[in-house]
Amino acid sequence: MKTAMRTSLLALGVSAVALVAGQAQAQDQLNALVWCDHTDRELIQPFEEEHNVRVNLKEYEGTGTALSLIEQSQPGDWDVLVVDGIDVPRVVEAGILGELPADIAPDSIFPEVALDSQQVLDGKRYAVTEKFGYNTVSFNQAEVDPSVMADMTNLWSDGDLEGKLAVYDYYLPVMGMVAMGLGKKTADLSEADLPDIRDALFKLKDNAALVGGVVASQTALATGEVDVLVGGGEWVTAGLSAENPDLEWILPEQGGVMWSQSIGVFADSERKDLATEFVKYILSPEAQAKLATSSCYWAMPANEAAGDHLSEQQKKALRWDDQGEYLQNVQLYPAPDAELDAKMQDVWAEFLQH
Numbered sequence: 001m002k003t004a005m006r007t008s009l010l011a012l013g014v015s016a017v018a019l020v021a022g023q024a025q026a027q028d029q030l031n032a033l034v035w036c037d038h039t040d041r042e043l044i045q046p047f048e049e050e051h052n053v054r055v056n057l058k059e060y061e062g063t064g065t066a067l068s069l070i071e072q073s074q075p076g077d078w079d080v081l082v083v084d085g086i087d088v089p090r091v092v093e094a095g096i097l098g099e100l101p102a103d104i105a106p107d108s109i110f111p112e113v114a115l116d117s118q119q120v121l122d123g124k125r126y127a128v129t130e131k132f133g134y135n136t137v138s139f140n141q142a143e144v145d146p147s148v149m150a151d152m153t154n155l156w157s158d159g160d161l162e163g164k165l166a167v168y169d170y171y172l173p174v175m176g177m178v179a180m181g182l183g184k185k186t187a188d189l190s191e192a193d194l195p196d197i198r199d200a201l202f203k204l205k206d207n208a209a210l211v212g213g214v215v216a217s218q219t220a221l222a223t224g225e226v227d228v229l230v231g232g233g234e235w236v237t238a239g240l241s242a243e244n245p246d247l248e249w250i251l252p253e254q255g256g257v258m259w260s261q262s263i264g265v266f267a268d269s270e271r272k273d274l275a276t277e278f279v280k281y282i283l284s285p286e287a288q289a290k291l292a293t294s295s296c297y298w299a300m301p302a303n304e305a306a307g308d309h310l311s312e313q314q315k316k317a318l319r320w321d322d323q324g325e326y327l328q329n330v331q332l333y334p335a336p337d338a339e340l341d342a343k344m345q346d347v348w349a350e351f352l353q354h
Contacts, residue, residue, distance in 0.1 A: 030274055031056045032080035033066055035261060037131070037294035038282075047281045053274065063087045070096060075268040079275040085260035086333050088118050088127045097126040098267035100276065104128060106283055108305040112327040113260055127264035130282055131291055133299035134249075134330060135173035136256035138221060138232025142246040152181035152252040155230055156203035165208040166217040168231025171348035176257040176334045177231065178204070186257065186331040191340060194347055201351040204230065211352060221247065238298040238317040249319075251326050258330040260302070285309055292318065 032038070036059050044055050060066045063084055070078065083091055091097050105114065105128045119127040137149050144164070148154050155165065156178075168174060176186045178200045184193055209226050210216065218236050220226045222244070229236060233256070237247040263282055265275040281287050288301035289309035300318055307320060319326065336344055 028052060029054045029056055030079050030271060030278060031058070031077060032082070032278070033058050033060060033069065033078050034080070034082040035059065036296035037291055037299075038082060039296065040290065040294050043287060043290040043294065046287075047278060050281075051274065051277065055278070063090070067091075067094070067096075076270045078266045079269040079271050080263065080278055081266060082130070082261055082263050083127070085115055085118060085127075085129055085132075085262045086335060088262050088264070089121060091264075092121055092126045095267055097264040098269065098272065099124045100126060100128070100265060100279065104276070104280060104283070106303050106305065108285075109283075109302050110300075110304055110323070110327065113258075113302050115260060115262075119262060127262035128279065128283060129260050129302040130263045130288070131299050131302055132258060132260040133235045134233040134251060134256040134258055134326070135168070135177060135231050136233045136249060136251050138229040138236045138247065138249040140221065140224070140227045140246050141248045143224075143227040146248070146250060149228070149250045150252055152177065152254045155181070155228070156200050156207065158207075161207045161228065163207070163209050164227040165204070166220045166226040166229045167204065167208050167211040168217050168229065169211050169213055169352075170231065171344055172333050173257045173259070174231045175201070175344060175348065176331065179334070180254045180257070180331060181252075183254075186334045189334050189336065189340070191343055194343060198347050198350065201347065202354050205351055205354045233299075234318055235297045235299045239293070239295075241317040242313065251322075251329060255329040255331060256326075258327075258332055289314075 030053050032055060034057050039057050039059060044057070048055055060069060066081070066083065081091070081097065102125055104125065109129060113129045113132045115129055119125060119129070139149050148158060155161065175197055178197050179186055179189055179193060182196055182200060210220060217229050221229045221232070221236065222240060233249050237249050240247050263279050265272055265279060269275050282291065283303055285303055285305040286309050288303040288306035292298060292301040292306060292310065293314055298318060300323065307315060
């Protein structure tokens with residue numbers, strides 16, 4: 001998922017130790033470019049204490065932002081990178097990620113999210129999936145019948161939903177969802193599919209009260225301004241479920257779009273061994289459980305063994321027992337080439353102006 005999906009939550013102000021790129025590097029420090037879910041002290045502190053190291057964390061919003069930060073940095077400034085799973089080949093091609101030990105990925109990684117085709121290139125592993133979730137439908141079940149949400153096409157065809165929707169403002173997952181609702185496969189989208197997707201998007205917009213980033217759309221759902229968030233999922237409502245059990249999420253019968261995030265080591269890191277140990281730590285069951293339920297956003301840990309370290313309430317909020325079924329009914333983000341991507345963005349611009 002473009003990191004804008006969870007980036008919204010970065011605006012909530014979850015902060016960590018700031019890193020000034022280019023600062024003098026000490027051997028007892030590790031510098032990581034991460035998403036906001038890695039900044040909880042209870043996640044980082046055990047690694048620091050075990051290795052007698054200070055982990056400097058820098059949050060970023062979107063792969064483009066990360067690439068800009070890296071370009072402005074000196075070789076060796078960074079050691080660990082967390083990145084959108086679909087962007088791993090892109091950063092490997094740019095020479096940013098270095099090779100990891102072939103056996104670094106635990107055997108207990110959910111097979112459906114291992115995504116080795118993206119993370120093992122030319123026989124070398126460069127990243128490992130650490131967390132995943134779904135762009136689907138979040139809603140207030142006190143206001144909306146869950147059976148209506150079970151059919152994705154109701155989002156743009158049910159007149160009773162007029163004015164009740166918020167739409168997450170990121171074209172790839174939402175257009176992917178609409179495509180799935182129309183019976184199309186995200187991996188096979190072409191320019192010929194765009195007119196149908198455009199028509200459905202315009203109907204969706206007619207039902208929408210707002211289109212916004214994650215903070216705006218999540219706030220609208222939490223405060224009752226809207227009853228449905230299109231493009232939402234467990235990352236929006238799971239962490240709020242204890243306070244407001246009416247906030248739910250569902251995978252419609254047509255499925256949902258799966259996002260994933262990966263972790264790897266910088267090719268020019270001067271502390272590759274320590275950085276590799278950090279990756280191993282983040283993939284451990286204990287750390288995975290903390291990452292899954294971070295203060296920034298909740299989502300599924302990639303390591304199934306993390307379930308032994310989650311409470312029953314946490315597992316229920318994440319739909320732990322439903323993952324086997326869910327993972328059989330999802331598709332990955334659309335991955336258009338540059339020409340199709342530009343045309344998809346044009347359609348999205350029309351949608352925003354509709």
